[in-house]
Amino acid sequence: KTWKHFSTENNDVEVSPKTGPPDEENWSDWEDSSPEMKCLVCEVAYTRYRDLTAHMSTLHSINLDNITSNLSYYKQVKLINYFRYHVTAGTCPYCHMTRVPDMTEHIRSAGHSNLDHERYNDDRYLFPALDDDYLLCCLKEEEGREEEDEVCVIPEDISRDFTPPIR
Numbered sequence: 001k002t003w004k005h006f007s008t009e010n011n012d013v014e015v016s017p018k019t020g021p022p023d024e025e026n027w028s029d030w031e032d033s034s035p036e037m038k039c040l041v042c043e044v045a046y047t048r049y050r051d052l053t054a055h056m057s058t059l060h061s062i063n064l065d066n067i068t069s070n071l072s073y074y075k076q077v078k079l080i081n082y083f084r085y086h087v088t089a090g091t092c093p094y095c096h097m098t099r100v101p102d103m104t105e106h107i108r109s110a111g112h113s114n115l116d117h118e119r120y121n122d123d124r125y126l127f128p129a130l131d132d133d134y135l136l137c138c139l140k141e142e143e144g145r146e147e148e149d150e151v152c153v154i155p156e157d158i159s160r161d162f163t164p165p166i167r
Helices: 003-008 049-060 064-068 073-088 103-110 134-138
Strands: none
Touching: 049 064, 049 103, 049 134, 064 073, 073 134
């Protein structure tokens, strides 16, 4: 067929309001299950980032937005995983006290609020401490913020060193 034949054909497909197009699957029974984000200190999980940060701020005195505001994306990942590794091991991420029975009470009673960057500045914390940690997907890097550890790479002129293969 030529394009003229296609342009004159009637390509209207009847769509039933209940079933959709005849060759398309019906998705009416699909349920949206948003992934949950687990708190850094306790077992509570939320589907919305704002709810999680409000919980951590209110119950654990951890203001995640303030802590991560000046961090690059990778440093935020390291921080989150650092917390997860230590809390899972029963160690306070702030003072490294071991066998803490109630992390929430310990953090509040000890007045922990500041975490030195050097504590979590280790590449091992780039690996997720929690499988499918959706909180890591919600981290944002501020536009225009430069990484303080950023290295400028200057390309070399390799044309003078290049010797073509002999045939």
